[in-house]
Amino acid sequence: MTTAPPSHTELAARAAALDAEAPLADTRGRFLLPENVVYLDGNSLGPLPAAVPPVLDDVLHRQWGTDLIASWNTHAWWEAPVRVGDTVGRIVGAAPGQTLVGDSTSVQLYNALGAAAALRPGRPLLVTDPDHFPTDRYLTDSVAARTGLEVRRVRPADLHGLLAAEGDRVAVVGYSPVDYRTGELHDIAALTGAAHEAGALVLWDLCHAAGAMPVRLDALGVDFAVGCGYKFLNGGPGAPAFLYVAERHHEHWSPALTGWTGHADPFGLHDTYTPAPGIARGRIGTPPMLSLLCLEAALTVFDDLDLEQVRARSLSLTGFLLRCAGTLLDGLGFEPVTPADPERRGSQVSLRHPHAYGLVRALAARGIVGDMRAPDLLRFGVNALYLSHADVLRAVTCLREIVTTGAYDAAPERGAVT
Numbered sequence: 001m002t003t004a005p006p007s008h009t010e011l012a013a014r015a016a017a018l019d020a021e022a023p024l025a026d027t028r029g030r031f032l033l034p035e036n037v038v039y040l041d042g043n044s045l046g047p048l049p050a051a052v053p054p055v056l057d058d059v060l061h062r063q064w065g066t067d068l069i070a071s072w073n074t075h076a077w078w079e080a081p082v083r084v085g086d087t088v089g090r091i092v093g094a095a096p097g098q099t100l101v102g103d104s105t106s107v108q109l110y111n112a113l114g115a116a117a118a119l120r121p122g123r124p125l126l127v128t129d130p131d132h133f134p135t136d137r138y139l140t141d142s143v144a145a146r147t148g149l150e151v152r153r154v155r156p157a158d159l160h161g162l163l164a165a166e167g168d169r170v171a172v173v174g175y176s177p178v179d180y181r182t183g184e185l186h187d188i189a190a191l192t193g194a195a196h197e198a199g200a201l202v203l204w205d206l207c208h209a210a211g212a213m214p215v216r217l218d219a220l221g222v223d224f225a226v227g228c229g230y231k232f233l234n235g236g237p238g239a240p241a242f243l244y245v246a247e248r249h250h251e252h253w254s255p256a257l258t259g260w261t262g263h264a265d266p267f268g269l270h271d272t273y274t275p276a277p278g279i280a281r282g283r284i285g286t287p288p289m290l291s292l293l294c295l296e297a298a299l300t301v302f303d304d305l306d307l308e309q310v311r312a313r314s315l316s317l318t319g320f321l322l323r324c325a326g327t328l329l330d331g332l333g334f335e336p337v338t339p340a341d342p343e344r345r346g347s348q349v350s351l352r353h354p355h356a357y358g359l360v361r362a363l364a365a366r367g368i369v370g371d372m373r374a375p376d377l378l379r380f381g382v383n384a385l386y387l388s389h390a391d392v393l394r395a396v397t398c399l400r401e402i403v404t405t406g407a408y409d410a411a412p413e414r415g416a417v418t
């Protein structure tokens with residue numbers, strides 16, 4: 001065991017003061033986290049909310065086990081995609097009737113991007129971020145290939161240049177507000193405004209934002225958005241994703257995937273497809289009921305929460321993490337890549353280090369669970385609902401100890417640690 005530097009005492013006092021004053025100090029009890037674990041990977045898989053097991057037990061034994069197929073009606077399974085969609089809608093700033101839950105983010109992206117592009121006929125360009133999560137890039141390529149459109153990979157910071165040069169050719173701009181590797185936060189309002197000024201539509205991938213910060217979809221005039229249920233919404237592994245379509249597009253939008261549950265009269269079993277009105281048209285196939293009801297139970301965590309407070313505490317925690325890293329990891333080969341400016345910071349902190357893989361594994365062995373993204377980023381997801389400033393200090397102190405004692409495998413990076 002190495003001796004902690006003098007600055008550690010000061011940081012510990014600061015952590016205690018921040019934990020005493022910061023709001024939401026008591027929401028940790030809403031999660032069933034293992035003892036003695038600092039969980040910094042909720043931006044990949046959120047932990048189990050305490051509300052989920054009793055609900056799942058009821059869904060399994062009473063609803064499925066006893067009531068069998070009648071549950072589609074008696075337990076309102078059939079309505080769940082739109083009902084749970086409205087609950088997600090409240091978290092992302094959408095009035096009821098515009099958000100739907102079901103399928104994966106990838107499927108929703110394909111569906112939404114195809115629909116958005118079709119609303120801008122005669123415009124041949126789909127814009128995506130070269131640093132976007134791979135599924136977004138692959139699916140943009142795929143939609144383009146199938147519809148004869150072209151893809152422009154342009155960073156959010158360079159969007160203005162592209163729009164100035166050929167804005168009238170852009171159909172859809174598809175970005176994520178938070179860069180999944182660096183944690184940089186992009187300005188949804190400014191980018192949406194710029195795209196709209198050029199006559200284009202926007203599609204936001206909210207995987208790393210929904211549940212972590214206020215997202216004002218309606219207020220910002222966003223056209224389409226998608227996001228997953230298993231990160232900051234804590235809906236469980238493979239939780240269904242959500243799709244938002246602004247009401248002003250409801251009359252005209254055509255989902256790329258026209259499955260039977262999106263039909264206006266699904267049980268009429270008609271020969272041809274007639275879209276259901278509104279957001280229900282985004283339904284595709286039979287909803288994954290177990291995961292969907294798990295997500296519904298998980299979302300009760302947010303019932304009485306103010307997302308502004310969640311954001312304030314998240315910024316306090318990420319700011320403190322950067323400060324601890326700046327103090328305790330100075331001179332040890334780390335480079336913070338997440339912006340220090342709170343306005344440009346999502347709910348994670350990423351540090352670059354050549355031995356990211358070995359360090360993340362060594363941390364996990366000591367109960368500090370983060371992840372890494374190849375080749376050299378240690379990534380710490382910060383969820384304000386169950387982490388404290390003391391947790392953050394413990395994580396950085398542990399990282400310092402591992403590096404200074406060389407207690408990690410310095411072999412080259414071998415792939416992602418989830």
Ligand SMILES: Cc1ncc(COP(=O)(O)O)c(C=O)c1O
Nearest residue numbers: 104105106133176180205207228
């Ligand atoms: C921005 C973003 N989009 C999409 C996904 C994943 O999509 P899916 O839920 O379909 O695996 C992720 C992470 O897995 C992501 O970070």
Ligand SMILES: Nc1c(O)cccc1C(=O)C[C@H](N)C(=O)O
Nearest residue numbers: 043044045133180181207373418
């Ligand atoms: N979706 C994931 C999965 O099925 C397994 C492991 C990790 C993930 C992730 O969510 C990765 C994540 N989108 C990322 O930000 O890198």
